[in-house]
Amino acid sequence: MxxxxxxxxxxxxxxxxxxxxxxxxxxxxxxxxxxxxxxxxxxxxxxxxxxxxxxxxxxxxxxxxxxxxxxxxxxxxxxxxxxxxxxxxxxxxxxxxxxxxxxxxxxxxxxxxxxRRRYPLFPEVPAFLEALRAKGAILVLLTNGVPDLQREKLFGAGLGEAFALTLISGEVGLGKPDPRLFRMALCAFGVGPEEAVMVGDNPERDIKGALSVGVKAVWVDRGHRPKDPRYPAHLEVRDLREALALLGA
Known part of the structure; x- marks a missing residue:
């Protein structure tokens, strides 16, 4: 991927x-x-x-x-x-x-x-992102919310420079699961949906949106949002590092 x-x-x-x-x-x-x-x-x-x-x-x-x-x-x-x-x-x-x-x-x-202005990352995030970079993956952030708050979170967590592209719904006027937001990311790098994967915790927004454009979907179960059988992910994980298995896909 x-x-x-x-x-x-x-x-x-x-x-x-x-x-x-x-x-x-x-x-x-x-x-x-x-x-x-x-x-x-x-x-x-x-x-x-x-x-x-x-x-x-x-x-x-x-x-x-x-x-x-x-x-x-x-x-x-x-x-x-x-x-x-x-x-x-x-x-x-x-x-x-x-x-x-x-x-x-x-x-x-x-x-x-x-x-409330605290921005902790999940423990596995640094190693997960580093592993993706080491394999030459292109990293894009797709996040819903108002621009100032999402950018505050992003920079507060030390991820301000982590992505080749950051798409915030409140900036572009489109939010997940709108397929146009996903296509925007694909078009920005000339990548087909078969070469992309979406990783997120929200079945109705992350997984549904990915499936709507033919992108592989990884659902991250963080323990407070139930699985939605309407939107079956290709992979379900509790630790992001489990998703690295798709690097060779």
């Missing part, structure tokens, strides 16, 4: 677990249990009410990300104005549901915005 299309969140970068850990600790400090679940549920519900929700859904920007995105990308000023009332409402309603102190809503929203 010449061209390796790689997802970022929960494929290379630990994402879900960091949010869970930060909210769990903030909940302990506030004297409530289940803050991660309550915040996630409220954020999703209120996010769907946002006037830009169809755009966010199209580019794969999530409700939890809206709790800590800076929205500093030019053109997203309206989202920046919308964000803080949204965040405070999410935490206030979550605390109300849990019987916690609603007066801490703004404080907790600010704490999550500040403390």
């Amino acid at each position: 010449r061209l390796w299309l790689l997802d970022l969140d929960d494929t290379l970068l630990v994402d879900h677990r960091v949010s869970q850990e930060v909210l769990g600790r903030l909940g302990e400090e506030a004297g409530v249990e289940g803050l991660f679940q309550a915040v996630g549920k409220k954020a999703e519900a209120f996010f769907r009410e946002a006037p830009f929700y169809p755009w966010a859904e199209r580019i794969g920007h999530s409700a939890l990300e809206a709790l800590w995105a800076r929205y500093s990308t030019p053109g997203l000023e309206a989202l920046g104005e919308w964000a803080w009332p949204f965040r405070e409402r999410v935490f206030r309603e979550a605390l109300r549901e849990l019987g916690g102190p609603e007066g801490l809503a703004r404080e907790l929203a600010e704490a999550f915005f500040r403390e």
